[in-house]
Amino acid sequence: xxxxxxxxxxxxxxxxxxxxxxxxxxxxxxxxxxxxxxxxxxxxxxxxxxxxxxxxxxxxxxxxxxxxxxxxxxxxxxxxxxxxxxxxxxxxxxxxxxxxxxxxxxxxxxxxxxxxxxx
Amino acid sequence: xxxxxxxxxxxxxxxxxxxxxxxxxxxxxxxxxxxxxxxxxxxxxxxxxxxxxxxxxxxxxxxxxxxxxxxxxxxxxxxxxxxxxxxxxxxxxxxxxxxxxxxxxxxxxxxxxxxxxxxxxxxxxxxxxxxxxxxxxxxxxxxxxxxxxxxxxxxxxxxxxxxxxxxxxxxxxxxxxxxxxxxxxxxxxxxxxxxxxxxxxxxxxxxxxxxxxxxxxxxxxxxxxxxxxxxxxxxxxxxxxxxxxxxxxxxxxxxxxxxxxxxxxxxxxxxxxxxxxxxxxxxxxxxxxxxxxxxxxxxxxxxxxxxxxxxxxxxx
Numbered sequence: 150x151x152x153x154x155x156x157x158x159x160x161x162x163x164x165x166x167x168x169x170x171x172x173x174x175x176x177x178x179x180x181x182x183x184x185x186x187x188x189x190x191x192x193x194x195x196x197x198x199x200x201x202x203x204x205x206x207x208x209x210x211x212x213x214x215x216x217x218x219x220x221x222x223x224x225x226x227x228x229x230x231x232x233x234x235x236x237x238x239x240x241x242x243x244x245x246x247x248x249x250x251x252x253x254x255x256x257x258x259x260x261x262x263x264x265x266x267x268x
Numbered sequence: 269x270x271x272x273x274x275x276x277x278x279x280x281x282x283x284x285x286x287x288x289x290x291x292x293x294x295x296x297x298x299x300x301x302x303x304x305x306x307x308x309x310x311x312x313x314x315x316x317x318x319x320x321x322x323x324x325x326x327x328x329x330x331x332x333x334x335x336x337x338x339x340x341x342x343x344x345x346x347x348x349x350x351x352x353x354x355x356x357x358x359x360x361x362x363x364x365x366x367x368x369x370x371x372x373x374x375x376x377x378x379x380x381x382x383x384x385x386x387x388x389x390x391x392x393x394x395x396x397x398x399x400x401x402x403x404x405x406x407x408x409x410x411x412x413x414x415x416x417x418x419x420x421x422x423x424x425x426x427x428x429x430x431x432x433x434x435x436x437x438x439x440x441x442x443x444x445x446x447x448x449x450x451x452x453x454x455x456x457x458x459x460x461x462x463x464x465x466x467x468x469x470x471x472x473x474x475x476x477x478x479x480x481x482x483x484x485x486x487x488x489x490x491x492x493x494x495x496x497x498x499x500x501x502x503x504x505x506x507x508x509x510x511x512x513x514x515x516x517x518x519x520x521x522x523x524x525x526x527x528x529x530x531x532x533x534x535x536x537x538x539x540x541x542x543x544x545x546x547x548x549x550x551x552x553x554x555x556x557x558x559x560x561x562x563x564x565x566x567x568x569x570x571x572x573x574x575x576x577x578x579x580x581x582x583x584x
Contacts, residue, residue: 194543195486195544196544216544216546217336217338218546218547219371219402225444232402232404233372251444255402256398256399257398258443258447259445259447259484
């Protein structure tokens with residue numbers, strides 16, 4: 150996913166003429182809105198929200214970091230370990246099996262949360 | 269860790285804030301050293317008679333690669349820090365970096381930091397912060413550069429003119445819900461490393477995350493730090509240097525003095541004064557009063573190590 154910083158750095162390349170086109174057809178925004186209706190865990194101020202997310206088995210969960218500091222997503226049972234997520238980076242994991250899966254930030258392990266997967 | 273740490277948040281916070289103010293730019297000294305005669309007569313590895321002592325630098329949390337609003341130019345403020353050290357009247361014997369050299373463990377970040385710090389032309393001793401261990405290979409980039417002659421995740425010790433220095437790593441294999449972590453392997457190594465040493469030898473221990481419990485609610489402490497401190501309890505002079513929290517904090521507990529350094533990149537809020545830790549945006553004119561370096565002076569005969577903090581905003 151494009152980070153906020155790199156999106157900003159590209160801005161000089163867009164002229165005023167293209168602004169209208171962007172407003173008329175903002176593909177990135179639309180995709181984000183669709184994703185928002187899916188299952189997303191956000192990281193703000195060193196906390197996962199929601200702290201407990203319930204999804205059906207087979208659901209893709211997206212984790213997105215909104216902090217100015219990198220975080221990572223590490224399963225307590227070791228089933229996944231994201232790379233470090235810089236600002237606005239995302240990590241996607243599909244929860245196939247049902248159960249309760251705790252996870253934490255590998256850099257700041259006091260940050261904990263869980264995904265509850267139901268059949 | 270101790271009863272002090274279990275004080276109510278309000279009292280502790282108030283005390284910590286006072287300490288912050290007291291610490292800025294003030295020379296402070298460490299009691300609990302040992303008499304010089306004992307030092308010379310102890311089982312130390314023959315200190316040179318001519319050696320009157322030395323000073324070294326602690327820098328921390330340079331976060332090279334960070335470019336967010338709290339400081340868009342972390343490399344620039346590291347350069348300023350290094351210039352400040354270069355302008356000091358007494359040349360330090362070496363430099364200790366207490367971690368978070370880089371922001372994202374990228375090769376270029378490590379290389380940029382090394383190039384700037386290398387301008388000092390003095391030895392550097394490093395320990396990693398959690399930001400130095402987040403490459404795909406989890407630590408490879410750090411260990412390739414700084415892992416020579418270290419054990420495990422990068423811990424080691426060395427001696428300088430009678431003082432024993434121990435670099436510990438507490439940012440690796442962190443456990444859910446926990447704090448910084450040394451782990452049993454490193455603690456066993458530390459025990460063996462200290463075992464044969466005289467209790468009169470001054471010890472300086474440095475690691476990224478504070479070894480003591482500064483503020484567990486924000487993860488500012490080390491889970492098994494108390495075990496390391498127990499191994500150090502018999503020594504007459506112990507100085508613990510940490511980073512991670514990007515602010516000055518000092519505590520003396522018996523023979524042990526704890527000091528956390530300023531960052532060279534960006535400040536963080538005082539414990540509990542914000543919803544979370546993280547880069548603190550301050551007015552541009554204030555930034556350099558919240559960044560800086562520290563000097564530590566060890567002088568035989570005065571029985572003290574002295575730590576002085578130098579914000580970037582102050583003249584050398």
